Amino acid sequence: MKVQLKKGLLDIIVLAALLKEDGYGYQLIQDTKDIVEMSESTLYPILRRLEDNKFLTSYKSEYNGRLRKYYRITSAGVNQVNSFLLEWKNMNRIYDYIKERMKGEQA
């Protein structure tokens, strides 16, 4: 995706990636690879911000003889995703309207 992403959209993508199950840093980058290109140093501040704002909690769990930090979405985080969807529902209506008006116009 080459377009300039709406501010905060990456935050929502990360939250959404954690909806089904808890995840860790590397996994989050892999899971979202198909829809957005996110470097390691891009993800770090996002996770930090989400955790500081209590949209995520984290815990450490042993893996392969070392500790790995796992992130879990909170109910506030789920609300955040929900309000994003509501916001986009409105955007969709605007999109449909514009598309409708465009019908029959020469491109």
Next chain:
Amino acid sequence: MNKRNFYREIEKSLKGFNEYEVNRIIEYFDEMINDKMDKGLSEAEAIASLGDVTNITNTMKAEIMMERSENPKGNSFKDFWIILGICASPILIPIGIGLFISFLAIAFSIFVVFFSFGVSSVFIFITLFISLFEMISAGDPVSSMMLVSGALLVVGSLMAMVSILVYRIGSKVLKIINGWFSKLIKNKSKKEERRYA
């Protein structure tokens, strides 16, 4: 580069920043590198895939400074010097020059306005005392003394209020400039990062 050198570079570059924060960053990258090595990359490959250390730490620093500039209690002059310090990286020097000129020019003009209103209000209060003193010694009626002191008090307080207002707005403006330049640094470092990755 091996892990230890990589972390030492991060530590060195983030010297002076909150220690807890620095450890959190290193922990994060350590986990990332380990996970990449588990997927079959060598230590050097895993580290190289993260991009250039300077760009990584510049992004982190800019991110921290962006947050700091949003804190109403922060000291915008202190932040200004830190942000200017980040711009010591060759690719960021043009941004540093821009920051240096705009911050100092705006800080100077705010100070001049703040100072002139402040000094005016002090002088008006001094005038008030002198004229009261003169009127008393001249035996002027109380009503004219009250009229003069009332008028001078109103003007003097207005000047003082404008001065305080300029100071408040000024420090907010300086914070906005800091935040704005931090964002420029972040975007520039990220762009560079992608070039290396």
